[in-house]
Amino acid sequence: MSIGRDGIAGLILLAVSLVLLVQSFQLPSLPIVPVGPGFYPSIVLSFMAAASALLVLQDLLKRRGLAAASASEAPRRNYRLVVITFGIVGAYVALLPLLGFRVATVLFVGALQTALGRPRKVRQWLALAAIALGTAAASYLIFERYLLVLLPRGAWTGF
Amino acid sequence: MLDLLANGLVNIAQWKYLLPLFAGTFIGVIGGSLPGVTITMTVIVVLPFTYGLDPLAGLAAMTGVYVGGSTGGLITSCLLGIPGSPASIATTFDGFPMARNGEPGRAIWLGVWASVWGGLIGALFLVFLTGPLAAIALEFGPWEYFSLFVLAMAMVAGLTEASLLKGLISTAIGLLITVVGHDPIGSVPRFTFGSEFIGGGFPFLPVLIGIFAFAQIMTDLEKLNQPRGQAAEALVGVRLERFSHAKVNWEIFRQPFLLAWATIVGLIIGILPAIGGSASSVMAYDQAKKFSKTPERFGKGHPEGIIASEAANNANVSGSLMTIMAFGIPGDAVTAVMLGAMTIHGIQSGPLFISQNPDIAYGIYAAYILAHPCMLLICVVLMPLMLRVTSVRMAVLAPVVLVLCVVGAYALNNTMQSVYVLLLFGVVGYVLVKLGFPLAPLILGLILGDQIEINLVRAIMTDPSPWLFLTRPISGGLLAAAAASVALAIWQHVRHQNRVAEEAPDF
Numbered sequence: 014m015s016i017g018r019d020g021i022a023g024l025i026l027l028a029v030s031l032v033l034l035v036q037s038f039q040l041p042s043l044p045i046v047p048v049g050p051g052f053y054p055s056i057v058l059s060f061m062a063a064a065s066a067l068l069v070l071q072d073l074l075k076r077r078g079l080a081a082a083s084a085s086e087a088p089r090r091n092y093r094l095v096v097i098t099f100g101i102v103g104a105y106v107a108l109l110p111l112l113g114f115r116v117a118t119v120l121f122v123g124a125l126q127t128a129l130g131r132p133r134k135v136r137q138w139l140a141l142a143a144i145a146l147g148t149a150a151a152s153y154l155i156f157e158r159y160l161l162v163l164l165p166r167g168a169w170t171g172f
Numbered sequence: 173m174l175d176l177l178a179n180g181l182v183n184i185a186q187w188k189y190l191l192p193l194f195a196g197t198f199i200g201v202i203g204g205s206l207p208g209v210t211i212t213m214t215v216i217v218v219l220p221f222t223y224g225l226d227p228l229a230g231l232a233a234m235t236g237v238y239v240g241g242s243t244g245g246l247i248t249s250c251l252l253g254i255p256g257s258p259a260s261i262a263t264t265f266d267g268f269p270m271a272r273n274g275e276p277g278r279a280i281w282l283g284v285w286a287s288v289w290g291g292l293i294g295a296l297f298l299v300f301l302t303g304p305l306a307a308i309a310l311e312f313g314p315w316e317y318f319s320l321f322v323l324a325m326a327m328v329a330g331l332t333e334a335s336l337l338k339g340l341i342s343t344a345i346g347l348l349i350t351v352v353g354h355d356p357i358g359s360v361p362r363f364t365f366g367s368e369f370i371g372g373g374f375p376f377l378p379v380l381i382g383i384f385a386f387a388q389i390m391t392d393l394e395k396l397n398q399p400r401g402q403a404a405e406a407l408v409g410v411r412l413e414r415f416s417h418a419k420v421n422w423e424i425f426r427q428p429f430l431l432a433w434a435t436i437v438g439l440i441i442g443i444l445p446a447i448g449g450s451a452s453s454v455m456a457y458d459q460a461k462k463f464s465k466t467p468e469r470f471g472k473g474h475p476e477g478i479i480a481s482e483a484a485n486n487a488n489v490s491g492s493l494m495t496i497m498a499f500g501i502p503g504d505a506v507t508a509v510m511l512g513a514m515t516i517h518g519i520q521s522g523p524l525f526i527s528q529n530p531d532i533a534y535g536i537y538a539a540y541i542l543a544h545p546c547m548l549l550i551c552v553v554l555m556p557l558m559l560r561v562t563s564v565r566m567a568v569l570a571p572v573v574l575v576l577c578v579v580g581a582y583a584l585n586n587t588m589q590s591v592y593v594l595l596l597f598g599v600v601g602y603v604l605v606k607l608g609f610p611l612a613p614l615i616l617g618l619i620l621g622d623q624i625e626i627n628l629v630r631a632i633m634t635d636p637s638p639w640l641f642l643t644r645p646i647s648g649g650l651l652a653a654a655a656a657s658v659a660l661a662i663w664q665h666v667r668h669q670n671r672v673a674e675e676a677p678d679f
Contacts (some may be wrong), residue, residue, distance in 0.1 A: 036363060047636055048629060091394050094394070095393055098390065098570070099390070102595065105574075109578070125570065129566060160223065
């Protein structure tokens, strides 16, 4: 009997729900309302804790042989690209209030396109630059100028 | 009522509404036809554009996306053998074989026309049944609402393919997200850990966009360098053969029962909260096969399969709109975004929505009806472009979609906090998908969480007896249906397990 992916997920969720459940019992009760602010969360968390515990149990009782066989047949996934993409999105979100929407978006679209499919010819680089500039310009013009929706300003750039 | 509808149609026919409707329908058709871009994603992308528009113009654009997206998916289904959006999954079964048999034009146009007719028949129900449904909803007290929400969650959790348990946990996570912040009755902070960042709770739309869009895009990026399953046989850039639109329509109307039944199946699935287009398409296809005189031809390019699937997925849209307008609860993730947009404009949905906002309600009906001719026009004029659009690279699409997600979150209240929430829940959504947790129940929990709590507390404040949830007839019936739904899911799961055990004996 060994623990698998579901079991670990179940244990984490069980721990989270138990910690929050204890907190929900400590919430103050209100004088007029018959049930306090902790009433509903405690129902949700008890349900989540019970379901998570069952998930752990189900995982422990599962036959590993079948799972291992099917896992080996699964196609290879490009997780590196996912990590890089999250990194670039994270950098974009961090830079938005510093560089402003226009500059940060040009950099973001350019960087992510390069990460997802590095251009090889000059023409491809030009297309990449055009898409990056075009996305930033079009979204700025449509949102700020036409729809009057404000976009982030940059603390460093001033616009 | 017909006067109001006529007013609505005249109203929507003005440029300030017709243009967003047309643009929304166009973007919907394109988004629907792009593999990996769902209708929900398309409506999320359109969302920030609606912030600066008049409420009805924004809702018309979203209705257009919904109708266009439900049709657009069939182009990819027929040409690539991959559904452009989950709603057109069953179109693939016969659309792709028909296209490979040398009739891509017939396959695509059967689907487009079936979508138009299914959608327009659905419109009749939308216009004439939403009012009576809202009247029923007015009879609902907090007990009934609570039980209805529980039923919706039980059905969605039970429908998840992976595991019922994971579906239920996913629902609980969605509910838990809504609990963070101040409680709705006494404004007591809950689970905020003294942080200002989450002091006000997590804003609904950034959480929804983060979970949905990131999970979808990242899962697509994982497969970026893999060959597409049936790409070798795909028909990208194909020229459609010559065919007659009259003949295609004759094929559809030769079997009025098929069209009517598929439409009703789609409509009912749409009305049921949070089930969505893919289930309506598959269920109507299944029904068509059962009632067909030639079931053996299904899966080999049979027109009946395409008609059933496409009529159902467009009728599903009218069903979802009925639910949101009569009960104020979203029929699926697309209407959840619409509900969010309504809230931003200060419009309260629910049983009183039609009587309090007749201009907007009948405007939505009119937008839904007019979206169909718009969609038809777009398909007629732009079909050559759409045949090429299916080959747009993910490297171009992903950055643009992500920028619009960030704009959608930021523009909500012009703070970076919403963008941080977007990113946080983007990571959470992706991790949950990788751990095999379905997102549909989580999103439903997220949508309904506040309402469930408010109705539960309101019911207890009115009468502390918990038995009322069971003894009030409608509430008791809804809870019994919820229990039956979970029991059915467990029974199906056990039956499936036994079948697997029989097929793979333990040596």
